[in-house]
Amino acid sequence: MDFIDLKSQYRALRPEINARIQAVLEHGQYILGPEVGELEQKLAKWVGSAHCVSVASGTDALLIALMALGIGPGDEVITSPFTFVATAEVIALVGAKPVFVDVEPDTANINAGLIEEAITPRTKAIIPVSLYGQPADMDQISAIAARHGDIAVIEDAAQSFGASYNGRRSGALSAIGCTSFFPSKPLGCYGDGGAIFTDDPALAKAFTELRVHGQSARYYHTRIGIGGRMDTIQCAVLLAKLPRFDWEVQRRIELGARYAERIRASGAPVGLLTVRPDRNSVWAQYTVLVNDRDGVQERLKQAGIPTAVHYPRPLNRQPAYEKLVDEKSLPVSDQLAGQVMSLPMSADLTEAQQDQVVEALARAVR
């Protein structure tokens, strides 16, 4: 069994994907070809945002967002310590200071109730991460930011593209939303890719310039930018995948609910994460909590079930970051880092495969 089954998806879409890639090979506009704009328009509409700017990766999406806001040395950006490193990396790369706020034990998303006490006059942005596919408390976080004046909220929606929150889509839940099209993400291309969403035309213009070396006209550089465009071929792959994506989102939601129901029914001592009633999760990772994780992973491996750990070490405890930050111990993140384990998940996981995973898990934890 694959941890993430990308082959079944390709087989289901083979003619469309091949034709889209072939079209790019024929027209030869590999950089900023027509598929790029077509994808951006379709994604903006799908997400419910006025603008979508495609970029080279989820990391570049976050980096460009911070650059557009002019965040740099002397500024602080609040985020979660329990995320993929890119979320904090971009803060450090622009010269600002990451300020980590602990997460909720039942969702693993940033605890909005702890954000206010971390705000200082230097706080310029908050980057909540919609971890594992479930949006963070975006409305509450945007309300906190608004109460404190000029603080931008950037959703790191790398794992939650396709999820909804109070009827709105992840990526369009705050002033700026950033996502990733890394192959294993809910909407994945066949290489690196990402996108930034906003309703603000001035920010959209800044993102568009920043991704092409800050260029506002050919060889005229208004800003200091990066080489951060998404390849035309990757946009073509996503265009071929979009018609199936609604079904995939629905399937991920169903499989997540079915995992929870089956694991509960097995009576196995496995902790489950909560999905809040006002939102759903697209389960980029289907993550559970177990004791003796190394042993459980090993027994599952012997049973042919691949697992992964997202993430084994909170960022405030990473060698590159611990010197930058004040937070030494964030107890909920520490606890989760010791227990989280992700199970095989993708829209093409079959119910028979899922039952096999749950049976093996129940045996492995006993």
Ligand SMILES: Cc1ncc(COP(=O)(O)O)c(C=O)c1O
């Ligand atoms: C939460 C989070 N943020 C940012 C990223 C970075 O995305 P990318 O790998 O496309 O640069 C990822 C993806 O791995 C992620 O999971």
